[in-house]
Each structure stands twice: as structure tokens, then as C-alpha cells.
Amino acid sequence: MxxxxxxxxxxxxxxxxxxxxxxxxxxxxxxxxxxxxxxxxxxxxxxxxxxxxxxxxxxxxxxxxxxxxxxxxxxxxxxxxxxxxxxxxxxxxxxxxxxxxxxxxxxxxxxxxxxxxxxxxxxxxxxxxxxxxxxxVNPGFVMDKLALTLSSVCQRVERVEVRRIVDAGKRRLPLQKKVGAGMSAEQFAREVEAGRIKHHGLPESCAMIADALGLRAESITEIIEPVMAKTDVQTEFLKVAAGQVAGVRQVCRGTGAGGEETLYLELQMYVGAPDAADTIHITGVPDLTLTIPDGTHGDxxxxxxxxxxxxxxxxxxxxxxxxxxxxxxxxxxx
Amino acid sequence: MxxxxxxxxxxxxxxxxxxxxxxxxxxxxxxxxxxxxxxxxxxxxxxxxxxxxxxxxxxxxxxxxxxxxxxxxxxxxxxxxxxxxxxxxxxxxxxxxxxxxxxxxxxxxxxxxxxxxxxxxxxxxxxxxxxxxxxxVNPGFVMDKLALTLSSVCQRVERVEVRRIVDAGKRRLPLQKKVGAGMSAEQFAREVEAGRIKHHGLPESCAMIADALGLRAESITEIIEPVMAKTDVQTEFLKVAAGQVAGVRQVCRGTGAGGEETLYLELQMYVGAPDAADTIHITGVPDLTLTIPDGTHGDxxxxxxxxxxxxxxxxxxxxxxxxxxxxxxxxxxx
CATH class of the missing domain: 3.40.50.720 (NAD(P)-binding Rossmann-like Domain)
Known part of the structure; x- marks a missing residue:
């Protein structure tokens, strides 16, 4: 142009x-x-x-x-x-x-x-x-657009599962704080209650996939809970002791009227995550798994x-x- | 509707x-x-x-x-x-x-x-x-649409590499024959020469990516060569002895005017392939790798x-x- x-x-x-x-x-x-x-x-x-x-x-x-x-x-x-x-x-x-x-x-x-x-x-x-x-990236890519694109080579789709695991320890300090790293479980619960610990977009991705693929998801629910550090974790910016909060785990589920789970979206963002990756699994014909090792860099x-x-x-x-x-x-x- | x-x-x-x-x-x-x-x-x-x-x-x-x-x-x-x-x-x-x-x-x-x-x-x-x-699936998905979709979260794209490795031994007999399984190297060469051993679409995928992403690919070349069996391979339908052709390997390269390789698309289809998978690697900001373990079922x-x-x-x-x-x-x- x-x-x-x-x-x-x-x-x-x-x-x-x-x-x-x-x-x-x-x-x-x-x-x-x-x-x-x-x-x-x-x-x-x-x-x-x-x-x-x-x-x-x-x-x-x-x-x-x-x-x-x-x-x-x-x-x-x-x-x-x-x-x-x-x-x-x-x-x-x-x-x-x-x-x-x-x-x-x-x-x-x-x-x-x-x-x-x-x-x-x-x-x-x-x-x-x-x-x-x-x-x-999320919403907009990992948990929706990429899954929809993958589904284009499926003859049938029964269920879509997406897991995004982010090692917050390799990200900037504001993100490490945003996921609650270093908090007590009580502090974390208060921050979730106040709406300050929450990644936005999982229900949006869930609804988009359900509507585009014709999956039953009359109910879309989301939980937010802490991931507790099992050992001490030292990042460039802060230290999390074993037993403190290492970060956040959010799970969004889409279920049909009969209670069947057709969509499962999970986001884990915590310091010290050993297995960072984005993974999509479609149960259908054929079954398909797609992985982005280390995951897609959020920022x-x-x-x-x-x-x-x-x-x-x-x-x-x-x-x-x-x-x-x-x-x-x-x-x-x- | x-x-x-x-x-x-x-x-x-x-x-x-x-x-x-x-x-x-x-x-x-x-x-x-x-x-x-x-x-x-x-x-x-x-x-x-x-x-x-x-x-x-x-x-x-x-x-x-x-x-x-x-x-x-x-x-x-x-x-x-x-x-x-x-x-x-x-x-x-x-x-x-x-x-x-x-x-x-x-x-x-x-x-x-x-x-x-x-x-x-x-x-x-x-x-x-x-x-x-x-x-x-190829062309149409693995080597082009999926790579384009992955590129949507890149700030820069320098090079795109796609490898599709298919274990022909797990596919139907016509496909096993079509890739030359069981032939001698000479037979294989004659079949390639006659245009009977050739998967279509790699240059098409290469050109599509180059044009869509603005990668330099003034030259698009393709080679077709045999993959030789290193050990005996027995499939449901046929036997390939060590030293016979196990299948085909096609490589399509896109290179810029200065000779720089910006696109590398490789398709291997042979019986006994141990590491079947579709893999996309984008060199850019960020570098991104995407894998579909076992690959996308062709038919x-x-x-x-x-x-x-x-x-x-x-x-x-x-x-x-x-x-x-x-x-x-x-x-x-x-």
C-alpha cells in the first residue's frame, strides 16, 4: 500500500x-x-x-x-x-x-x-x-482461534480441552505480583474476592468455541484457585517460600444440558512452573493434539x-x- | 439453517x-x-x-x-x-x-x-x-493455514519451517505403494521421472506463506528423493527389506534473491517412520514451535x-x- x-x-x-x-x-x-x-x-x-x-x-x-x-x-x-x-x-x-x-x-x-x-x-x-x-493471545488465539483452526481437519468434534501453563517466574514483576506469587492463601483468597486476581477471557474463549463448533455448553463456569509452592522458588524479582502462593490456576468448563463436559479450558500462571506449554486436545474423529512447547509469550x-x-x-x-x-x-x- | x-x-x-x-x-x-x-x-x-x-x-x-x-x-x-x-x-x-x-x-x-x-x-x-x-490437509492446512495462523502472534517473521513425517506403514496399501515402499532405488527414480511418485502441493503452500507473510521467495524449488529402509519393515500389507525404498522425502525451499532460505517445507512419507509428527517452526519475534504429535491423519x-x-x-x-x-x-x- x-x-x-x-x-x-x-x-x-x-x-x-x-x-x-x-x-x-x-x-x-x-x-x-x-x-x-x-x-x-x-x-x-x-x-x-x-x-x-x-x-x-x-x-x-x-x-x-x-x-x-x-x-x-x-x-x-x-x-x-x-x-x-x-x-x-x-x-x-x-x-x-x-x-x-x-x-x-x-x-x-x-x-x-x-x-x-x-x-x-x-x-x-x-x-x-x-x-x-x-x-x-488469550482470548484471541491460544484458547479459541488456534483450537478452531485445528478443528478444521476434524470430521467430528466431541470435546475441546486447552491447557495453558505459564512460568510466571520468567515474566515481568507486575505479572508475578498479579498472579499472587508470595501471598498467603488467605491474602490470595481476598484478592480473588476483590476481583484483583483474575485473568479475563476464559469464558469468552469457551463460548466462542462452543458457538462456532456447535458444542453443547448451556452452562459455562469458572473457578480461580491458588497454586501453592511446594519448594522455595527464587525469581529475578522475588522469592516465594514453600507453602506460599506460587500463582494462579483458573479452570473454565462448558457443560451441556445433560451435564456432559464439552469444553475444558485451564490456565496456570505461577512461578516455577516446570512444564510451560500451550496444549490443545480435540476429542473427535480424528483425535488431535497440538502443543506449543514453552507456550506463546503473553506480552x-x-x-x-x-x-x-x-x-x-x-x-x-x-x-x-x-x-x-x-x-x-x-x-x-x- | x-x-x-x-x-x-x-x-x-x-x-x-x-x-x-x-x-x-x-x-x-x-x-x-x-x-x-x-x-x-x-x-x-x-x-x-x-x-x-x-x-x-x-x-x-x-x-x-x-x-x-x-x-x-x-x-x-x-x-x-x-x-x-x-x-x-x-x-x-x-x-x-x-x-x-x-x-x-x-x-x-x-x-x-x-x-x-x-x-x-x-x-x-x-x-x-x-x-x-x-x-x-496438505496443501490447505499443515503446511500453510496452520503456519499462517501461528504467525498471527508473531511480531516479526524471518523464516518458516514445516516438517510433516507420516508413517506410511500405518496407512492404506495404495498409499504405501504410492510412496514407493519396496521398490529399488532405480525403480523409484523411474517412477519419480514419470511423475508417478510425487505429493502435490508443497510449492503451493510455500508460495502461499511467502505471499501472505511477505517473505522473500523469488525462487521456489522442490526435490523428491527416496528414504531407504535401514532395517526390514513389515506392514499389514507388505514387507520392505533393508536397502529397499521405504518411501519418499520431498523438500521444497523458498529462497530470496540474495539466496537466503526463508521457507523450508519437508514431507516424509515412508513405512516404519518412528517419529511421525507435523511440526512448524517460525524464526522470528518470538520464535515459535508448534507440534501435532503423530501428525494429522491424511485421508x-x-x-x-x-x-x-x-x-x-x-x-x-x-x-x-x-x-x-x-x-x-x-x-x-x-
Missing amino acids: SVPLRIIQYGIGPIGAGIVRLIAEKAHAEFVGAIDIDPAKAGKDLGQVAGLGRDLGIAVSGDATEVLQIPADVVVHSTGSYLTDVKEQLLNCLRANHNVVSSCEELAYPLRKHPELSKELDEVAREIGVTLHGTG LATAAAVVNAIPLVVAAPAGLKTVADIPVRFSKNF | SVPLRIIQYGIGPIGAGIVRLIAEKAHAEFVGAIDIDPAKAGKDLGQVAGLGRDLGIAVSGDATEVLQIPADVVVHSTGSYLTDVKEQLLNCLRANHNVVSSCEELAYPLRKHPELSKELDEVAREIGVTLHGTG LATAAAVVNAIPLVVAAPAGLKTVADIPVRFSKNF
Whole structure:
């Protein structure tokens, strides 16, 4: 493409910053606006705020309404995990005539949890003629898109199981803290209760697979529990003693009306995990297992999934589209 | 869907028969016509010819022109591997206003080897308003679509390597013979020379990945050589002595103008293969490896890929569409 894609970045937290740095490498992309509510970022250059180490010539603004007036091909949105929290932001983007690619986990497949809102977003997007899409590594890839792609060579699918085991000890300190490493079981329980320890997206992946493959999943449930350290674990940043919390284990199950389990999604993120890997198992004809040894790197992969989706979403039909609707791949340039 | 998809089956060889048996399981599909040039099949019921063990109420006909007059939603085409051989069949399907899903290997990605013909097929399909699509397990999945999907979580892609190792000893007798098991090296060389030992599709997968990911592959080359048995191998059907040919090894390389190898696709199909698996390795950011232990079952998977594509192709925009364009998945019913 000779005309660069014009991009507005909406949200420059850790994920958004990674997205900005990756977009900055692309030959045919240019930022035309940047939004963040943090007053400490307002007025600063987008490149500096994103940790790029150089200016991008775009000042970060706290005034979304103003920035969204700028003509653009796509808004890259990364401000929150809950769809109800970001609903107005998304609607404002759509109404300003912008396609949107978002890292909002609940947007990856909002049709079950937020059916009314999904309908509204889809209708507004179609009316305006733009596309709205949520993606990332999980939800967006490991537990849904990759499993759906694998299922394309199955004659029958009875059950889908995905296990993602992440060694949090090899990740950045905020992630190690986020999974509860070093806490007591009581502290961990309080953090879960307060909603502060929770990876978002398993029910979304579960619903997406069930609906796309026609698996019975009238009930979708999720549990969050600690993984306790059996021995002392020392990471680059912290120490976890045996008996303390090493991290988190979340299991999401989809079960049919008869109680049969058709979907099992498990995420373990803890320090010292010896067997990090992403594994998908389809029970069907034929049975199929797929493994990504060491797993898909969360931070790199989420930024990649969002950025790679940009030209595909710009080219996609109008409406709310999930990764089940989009043929994903690496996008070298755009 | 309450109205069943109307299907014409074009070609009822081993792959076509597997496709028919799978379609016969679908709740919302009905055959409205069947074509095969073999006079021994003419007039017989499609279900019997396909080995279904029951009638489908459709007589197989050798008169393609007549059958293609029947109103249908899609023609499922499985008659040959070479695009020039099946070109007229495909054009006749399109001109009769039918979408087409085909197992023709060269149709999976014809843009490099047959640029003029690709353009013609695409233009005719768009003009008529129908979709033309080639798929299967390889090409169509292991060496292209799965690799493209994996690349969607990469920030950079430098090189893609795919190895597919099939233990032919666990497959049907025709496949064991087709890979040359039990031949002398001289016999094998003559069969390769005559074009009778050759798996089709590696250059197609190579070109598809290169074009989709922007990898330099000005040159695409392929070698076919025997895998010699190191020890005696006994399968259910035949015996291969040490020193005889156990099967075939094909390697397709894509190299850039500077001679750098950006794509390496290797297919080994031989009796006694101890480490059957499909493996994809992407060199990039991050490096990623994906493995399907024991590999994807060729016969089951090709029929599945074709049948699962049917409703997706019917819903796709008009034109020649490859698996790079279609978001694949298992299709339970249609």
C-alpha cells in the first residue's frame, strides 16, 4: 500500500505501549492521534510515553472527543478488560467513523455475556460501515482461534480441552505480583474476592468455541484457585517460600444440558512452573493434539495479535467481528 | 439453517468417496447430483459408489454438462491434482452458477504457478458471483493455514519451517505403494521421472506463506528423493527389506534473491517412520514451535477440510479464495 494507514492509539498502558512500539516499526502506518486519561501522560509525545525512545510527533491527549474527530483508518484501543467499562469509548470510536481493534478481553467474544450490548455494537458498526474487533493471545488465539483452526481437519468434534501453563517466574514483576506469587492463601483468597486476581477471557474463549463448533455448553463456569509452592522458588524479582502462593490456576468448563463436559479450558500462571506449554486436545474423529512447547509469550503475542489484525480488520465487512470471523496471520507491513 | 445446502459431487475416487460419506452425516445437506467419468460408476447410486453402504437416491452420471444444470449451492470437486487438467471442469461449474470447493492441490494456491489461469478463474467467479476454493490437509492446512495462523502472534517473521513425517506403514496399501515402499532405488527414480511418485502441493503452500507473510521467495524449488529402509519393515500389507525404498522425502525451499532460505517445507512419507509428527517452526519475534504429535491423519483430514469449508465458502465473497482468505473451522451442520 502506498498510502499509510492512519492510526489513533486509545490507551497507552503496558499493552498499549507495546502495541505502539510495534506499529512504529511498520512501513505503511502513521499515528494521527493518541488518547490516554492519565494526566501525567497528557501533552507528552506518544513515542516517549510508549517507551520507544524517540518522538513520534504526536502529543498524547486526554480529550478523546477531540482526538476522535481526526480522520483515521483505525483506532487501536487498549484501556480495559470489562466491556461495560469501555462501552462508551468503543461507541464513540464507531460513531466517529473509525474501525476499532481492541485488546479488551470481553470484546473478544461478547455475545454470551453481553448479548444486548453486542447487538448494539454490531448494529452501530454496520450502520456506520466500520468494523469492531477484539483480540489478543488469550482470548484471541491460544484458547479459541488456534483450537478452531485445528478443528478444521476434524470430521467430528466431541470435546475441546486447552491447557495453558505459564512460568510466571520468567515474566515481568507486575505479572508475578498479579498472579499472587508470595501471598498467603488467605491474602490470595481476598484478592480473588476483590476481583484483583483474575485473568479475563476464559469464558469468552469457551463460548466462542462452543458457538462456532456447535458444542453443547448451556452452562459455562469458572473457578480461580491458588497454586501453592511446594519448594522455595527464587525469581529475578522475588522469592516465594514453600507453602506460599506460587500463582494462579483458573479452570473454565462448558457443560451441556445433560451435564456432559464439552469444553475444558485451564490456565496456570505461577512461578516455577516446570512444564510451560500451550496444549490443545480435540476429542473427535480424528483425535488431535497440538502443543506449543514453552507456550506463546503473553506480552509479545498480545501486541502482535492486535497489530497483525489491523489491516485484516480494515478490510473486513462492517460489524462486530470476532477472531472466529477473521482469517488471522502475521501482517508484515501496512 | 432450515433449508439444506444442495450439493453436486464431482468426482468419486478415494478422496471424493470419503467426502460423500462425511457429507451424508450432515443434517442440513442434500446431494442433488453426482458426476464421475468412470463408466463403471455410471447409473449406480452415489451412496453405493462412495462405499456408504446405503443409497442416497442420486444416480452417478458421466454427463457433467447435464448434471451442472441442476440448481445447487455448491459443487464439491475431486477429480485431479493438476489445475490445467481440471480447468475446464472448474470453469463449467462456475459458469453454471455454482460455488466450488475442490481438493485439487494446485488450486489451493495457483497464483504463482498459474497466474493467468488464476486471474481467469477469479474473474469468471466474480462476474458470476460465486466462490472457488481449493483445500485439503496438505496443501490447505499443515503446511500453510496452520503456519499462517501461528504467525498471527508473531511480531516479526524471518523464516518458516514445516516438517510433516507420516508413517506410511500405518496407512492404506495404495498409499504405501504410492510412496514407493519396496521398490529399488532405480525403480523409484523411474517412477519419480514419470511423475508417478510425487505429493502435490508443497510449492503451493510455500508460495502461499511467502505471499501472505511477505517473505522473500523469488525462487521456489522442490526435490523428491527416496528414504531407504535401514532395517526390514513389515506392514499389514507388505514387507520392505533393508536397502529397499521405504518411501519418499520431498523438500521444497523458498529462497530470496540474495539466496537466503526463508521457507523450508519437508514431507516424509515412508513405512516404519518412528517419529511421525507435523511440526512448524517460525524464526522470528518470538520464535515459535508448534507440534501435532503423530501428525494429522491424511485421508480423514482432507475429507474434513473440504467438507468443513463448504458453508464457509458458500458465505464467502465471490472470487478465487485460498485458505489464507477463509477463517477455517469444523462445521458441525449445514
